[in-house]
Amino acid sequence: xxxxxxxxxxxxxYDGKLEAVSGLSLEIQPGECFGLLGPNGAGKTTTIEIxxxxxxxxAGEVKILGHTWQDNPRELRERxxxxxxxxxxxxxxxxxxxxxLFASFYCQPRSASEVMEQxxxxxxxxxxxxxxxxxxxxxxxxxxxxxxxxxxxFLDEPTTGLDPQSRRQLWEIVRHFQQxxxxxxxxxxxxxxxxxxxxxxxxxxxxxxxxxxxxxxxIDRLGGHHVVEFSVTGNGNGQGVETWRTLPGVESVRDEDxxxxxxxxxxxxxxxxxLEVVDQQKAALLHxxxxxxxxxxxxxxxxxxxxxxx
Amino acid sequence: xxxxxxxxxxxxxxxTSAPALRNGRWAGYWHxxxxxxxxxxxxxxxxxxxxxxxxxxxLGLGIAFRNxxxxxxxxxxxxxxxxxxxxxxxxHSPGQAKIHAQVLDSATALKGLRLxxxxxxxxxxxxxxxxxxxxPARPESVLSHAEVDDVLQAAAGRKDPVPTTSIxxxxxxxxYIDFLIPGLLxxxxxxxxxxxxxxxxVDMRQRKLLKRFVATPMRRGDFLxxxxxxxxxxxxxxxxxxxxxxxxxxxxxxxxxxLSILFLGAVGAVAFGGIGLLTASRAQKIESVSGxxxxxxxxxxxxxxxxxxxxxxPAVVIPFIKALPLTALNDALRATILEGxxxxxxxxQLLVLILWGGISFVLAVRWFRWT
Numbered sequence: 311x312x313x314x315x316x317x318x319x320x321x322x323x324y325d326g327k328l329e330a331v332s333g334l335s336l337e338i339q340p341g342e343c344f345g346l347l348g349p350n351g352a353g354k355t356t357t358i359e360i361x362x363x364x365x366x367x368x369a370g371e372v373k374i375l376g377h378t379w380q381d382n383p384r385e386l387r388e389r390x391x392x393x394x395x396x397x398x399x400x401x402x403x404x405x406x407x408x409x410x411l412f413a414s415f416y417c418q419p420r421s422a423s424e425v426m427e428q429x430x431x432x433x434x435x436x437x438x439x440x441x442x443x444x445x446x447x448x449x450x451x452x453x454x455x456x457x458x459x460x461x462x463x464f465l466d467e468p469t470t471g472l473d474p475q476s477r478r479q480l481w482e483i484v485r486h487f488q489q490x491x492x493x494x495x496x497x498x499x500x501x502x503x504x505x506x507x508x509x510x511x512x513x514x515x516x517x518x519x520x521x522x523x524x525x526x527x528x529i530d531r532l533g534g535h536h537v538v539e540f541s542v543t544g545n546g547n548g549q550g551v552e553t554w555r556t557l558p559g560v561e562s563v564r565d566e567d568x569x570x571x572x573x574x575x576x577x578x579x580x581x582x583x584x585l586e587v588v589d590q591q592k593a594a595l596l597h598x599x600x601x602x603x604x605x606x607x608x609x610x611x612x613x614x615x616x617x618x619x620x
Numbered sequence: 621x622x623x624x625x626x627x628x629x630x631x632x633x634x635x636t637s638a639p640a641l642r643n644g645r646w647a648g649y650w651h652x653x654x655x656x657x658x659x660x661x662x663x664x665x666x667x668x669x670x671x672x673x674x675x676x677x678x679l680g681l682g683i684a685f686r687n688x689x690x691x692x693x694x695x696x697x698x699x700x701x702x703x704x705x706x707x708x709x710x711x712h713s714p715g716q717a718k719i720h721a722q723v724l725d726s727a728t729a730l731k732g733l734r735l736x737x738x739x740x741x742x743x744x745x746x747x748x749x750x751x752x753x754x755x756p757a758r759p760e761s762v763l764s765h766a767e768v769d770d771v772l773q774a775a776a777g778r779k780d781p782v783p784t785t786s787i788x789x790x791x792x793x794x795x796y797i798d799f800l801i802p803g804l805l806x807x808x809x810x811x812x813x814x815x816x817x818x819x820x821x822v823d824m825r826q827r828k829l830l831k832r833f834v835a836t837p838m839r840r841g842d843f844l845x846x847x848x849x850x851x852x853x854x855x856x857x858x859x860x861x862x863x864x865x866x867x868x869x870x871x872x873x874x875x876x877x878x879l880s881i882l883f884l885g886a887v888g889a890v891a892f893g894g895i896g897l898l899t900a901s902r903a904q905k906i907e908s909v910s911g912x913x914x915x916x917x918x919x920x921x922x923x924x925x926x927x928x929x930x931x932x933x934p935a936v937v938i939p940f941i942k943a944l945p946l947t948a949l950n951d952a953l954r955a956t957i958l959e960g961x962x963x964x965x966x967x968x969q970l971l972v973l974i975l976w977g978g979i980s981f982v983l984a985v986r987w988f989r990w991t
Contacts, residue, residue, distance in 0.1 A: 362835060363835075364831060364834065364835060364991060365991070384837045384839075385837075387835070387836055387837040388837045390835075392832070392835040392836075394828055394831060394832055394835070396828060397827065397828045397829060397831070397832040398827035398828065398829065399827075399829065399832075400655065400659055400829070402658070402659045402662040402663060403655055403658060403659060407655065407658065410651065411651045411652070411654075411655050412836060413641070413643070414643055414647040414648045414650070414651035414652075415643075415647075415648045415651075415833075415836040415837050415838040416643060416836065416837055417642065417643055417837070418641065418642055418643070419641050419643065420641075421641060438662075454832075458836065458837075
């Protein structure tokens with residue numbers, strides 16, 4: 311079976327100068343939920359729009375369900391559901407009218423009522439789009455993508471700007487689509503979203519993939535599954551990163567303006583040793599937390615920057 | 621060589637749930653048209669600008685320039701010997717209703733002329749003749765000069781060598797409102813074609829709605845056709861409203877066939893739709909397309925004979941004016957509505973419209989940006 315989505319050495323330059331995507335390759339299997347994770351401006355949207363056939367790549371090849379975009383674009387579009395990063399649907403049409411409009415473009419669409427039911431929009435069926443909340447609009451955007459009964463769902467930052475409850479509702483919808491056999495490609499700059507939803511993901515920065523794998527894999531590569539964060543008075547008396555690096559079980563250390571974070575394998579061995587050092591230096595702990603390592607840590611480790619910093 | 625050349629392309633797999641519907645070839649076209657009509661109908665401003673405004677304009681201008689009796693000529697006669705004879709001559713003349721004369725002293729009369737209170741001043745020269753003071757730069761003064769001279773000569777016993785009769789002609793068909801309504805119709809078709817297509821498309825592009833549409837299997841040609849069709853439906857209503865208003869309110873007479881008028885309206889609406897499409901083919905922001913649309917329409921508002929005849933412009937520019945699409949549409953509408961001209965006699969105008977619309981459409985389709 312051909313991969314659902316496949317691209318090789320994708321490049322995109324705007325106006326011959328700015329290289330938004332510089333040599334990106336991906337292979338996504340049917341039934342997978344794949345995430346493109348990265349800060350704003352990393353090239354996620356450019357990549358997904360090239361895969362969606364909405365932008366022509368400067369170089370590289372794309373295959374969707376085994377077909378290129380030159381083969382028969384309309385035939386291919388019948389099998390894709392797309393939600394763009396930001397589409398302002400017509401405000402003066404009702405939810406039902408909007409879904410029916412999109413349904414009319416497909417040969418064999420699902421019924422609008424069924425999609426509204428699934429997206430929890432039935433109550434709002436006759437409300438104008440202009441009157442919907444952010445979460446409802448986003449669900450409507452996904453509804454217009456699902457009404458064509460797609461094999462692949464492309465979601466570009468589906469939950470950006472949504473409240474936590476709306477985000478969870480959308481996650482449920484994506485999971486449901488995947489469970490019924492669909493393939494999902496989504497972009498996000500939320501780590502928790504990628505960790506919860508995606509089977510595999512690629513971290514994108516400056517138009518290239520800097521790491522790829524399952525969320526657990528990527529976290530494994532940090533060395534430690536746990537993060538110990540602390541700060542001490544006097545910044546450890548000029549004690550550099552090296553002091554902390556030698557503590558038992560520490561895989562890596564980062565110093566962010568006096569807040570140290572250690573990736574550790576076994577916090578129960580590292581923390582007593584850490585306290586001892588602090589004590590010897592006659593310093594005092596200002597802050598100490600431990601937590602599970604997240605994709606955010608992976609990203610910071612790879613780039614030295616936080617995701618939101620862009 | 622790619623991997624897929626060895627492996628057969630993925631088969632179209634069975635849908636995960638049985639499709640509830642099967643759409644026909646034209647489902648997309650009808651739904652876009654329906655959505656467009658719904659949106660327009662739900663936008664009160666659009667309803668006003670497309671339908672209400674032209675009627676208000678016709679009403680306002682029709683009343684302002686309604687046919688009044690010709691203006692009275694106001695003259696003064698300088699008080700001297702012979703002044704009373706002149707006054708009597710004017711008051712007893714058959715046309716005296718149009719001339720209002722009064723006898724005043726020389727200084728007051730000449731001051732009144734300077735200030736425009738009097739159109740002319742008659743000064744008896746004391747030898748049974750008159751001197752006329754008038755301003756050759758003021759049309760009403762020149763008119764007054766001719767009229768008063770005529771009356772005074774007749775009163776003095778002039779015999780006209782040829783008997784003449786004048787017939788007042790202010791029947792429906794030759795009034796300003798009759799000239800105006802076809803012009804407003806043409807202007808309205810231009811306005812709503814340009815805005816209805818040009819503005820609407822850029823608005824959809826700016827909202828990324830066009831991009832969202834082309835991300836579906838929507839047929840792009842059908843989409844543009846549906847937009848054009850929505851213009852035709854509106855055109856039908858616009859023509860019916862404005863003509864109906866002229867007929868009912870101003871007792872306008874429509875001499876041409878309604879079918880010809882609708883045909884001209886359709887050609888005009890589609891031609892301006894094509895020009896609107898061209899203006900909208902690249903613009904990313906509604907601000908920039910608004911400027912472009914106004915730039916395109918402005919010369920036609922002025923030159924194409926909406927409110928007054930373009931024959932008033934110098935003869936050298938008239939061929940250029942006649943090449944403008946709105947001039948062609950207005951001329952054809954006037955000839956058809958007011959004179960009952962046949963479509964065949966308007967083939968020149970139709971050709972101008974078709975060329976403008978056709979060339980714009982071809983260029984627009986070549987340049988059009990969906991994203």
